[in-house]
Amino acid sequence: MSRNTVASYCSDVEKFMEMAGCDPREAGHETVEKYLASLTDMKKRSQARILSALRSFFGWMVLEGYVDENPCDVIDSPKLGRYLPDVLSVGEIELMIGSVDTSTWQGMRDRAILEVLYGCGLRVSEAVGLKISGIYEEEGFIRIVGKGDKERLVPFLGAAPDAVRDYLQVRPQPASDEADDLLFLNRFGRSLSRVSMFKMVQRQALLAGIKKKISPHTFRHSFATHMIENGADLRGVQDMLGHESITTTEIYTHIDSSTWHKDVAEHHPRGDKSEGKKQDR
Numbered sequence: 001m002s003r004n005t006v007a008s009y010c011s012d013v014e015k016f017m018e019m020a021g022c023d024p025r026e027a028g029h030e031t032v033e034k035y036l037a038s039l040t041d042m043k044k045r046s047q048a049r050i051l052s053a054l055r056s057f058f059g060w061m062v063l064e065g066y067v068d069e070n071p072c073d074v075i076d077s078p079k080l081g082r083y084l085p086d087v088l089s090v091g092e093i094e095l096m097i098g099s100v101d102t103s104t105w106q107g108m109r110d111r112a113i114l115e116v117l118y119g120c121g122l123r124v125s126e127a128v129g130l131k132i133s134g135i136y137e138e139e140g141f142i143r144i145v146g147k148g149d150k151e152r153l154v155p156f157l158g159a160a161p162d163a164v165r166d167y168l169q170v171r172p173q174p175a176s177d178e179a180d181d182l183l184f185l186n187r188f189g190r191s192l193s194r195v196s197m198f199k200m201v202q203r204q205a206l207l208a209g210i211k212k213k214i215s216p217h218t219f220r221h222s223f224a225t226h227m228i229e230n231g232a233d234l235r236g237v238q239d240m241l242g243h244e245s246i247t248t249t250e251i252y253t254h255i256d257s258s259t260w261h262k263d264v265a266e267h268h269p270r271g272d273k274s275e276g277k278k279q280d281r
Helices: 003-020 029-037 044-064 090-098 105-120 124-128 159-168 194-207 216-229 234-241 246-252 257-267 274-280
Strands: 141-145 151-155
Touching: 003 029, 003 044, 029 044, 090 105, 090 194, 090 216, 105 124, 105 159, 105 194, 105 216, 124 194, 124 216, 151 234, 194 216, 216 234
Parallel strands: none
Antiparallel strands: 141 151
16 A cells, blocks of 8 residues: 555554544444444545554454454445546646746746646656656656556656756755655755645636636546547556556546446447447337
């Protein structure tokens, strides 16, 4: 798992332990259910993550022989709805990028960030950790280290290379050897944080007059949506986004499962030909 996931899981377990106020070997499913019931103000997705963290923790305790059974095994995860964040149109993307003041080096950096987020469909953590040594401009791709430290190659084309090249000409001096290879730096010459990138995106949305709920992830979702709308292969988009499951990509790109059934029926050599026959009639 990624460092962020590990940190979140550890935090979830620590908060549960603090609330339970007892030895975890004595915590039964009633204790876990009581804790989850107290999280009424939390979104179901966050509740599901907490239950997953506790299930992993107690699963480890079973393996180590501290407890005989996992109290989370009898608890069902919250039902999650279909979550689709707002999508920016191509015009709105251009408005946001055009709203950046490029008269300063920070502005050059921010424009490069927006171009990379949208042009490459990166997660915010991937953009924060993007390294100069991972940019292969002549070959037209960048090397990304994603969730679980898994590497993938993403096409690096269009306006993104130009924006990055312009930024590199004014990039500040790194404060340490550790930051020397990091592409995006803050004003102190250190790694730009996820929070800073999040705030920058929201600021540019405000300046561009966009009232949608915007985050760095909105650019990733918009990238995938526009790629599919323009005829890109779903498997290719899956690889570019770094999704393990095609189902995740399907959700991100608004593709309904009925589309898949229709594609199979129309193109599989031994698929259901009834659709075509109905049209012939």
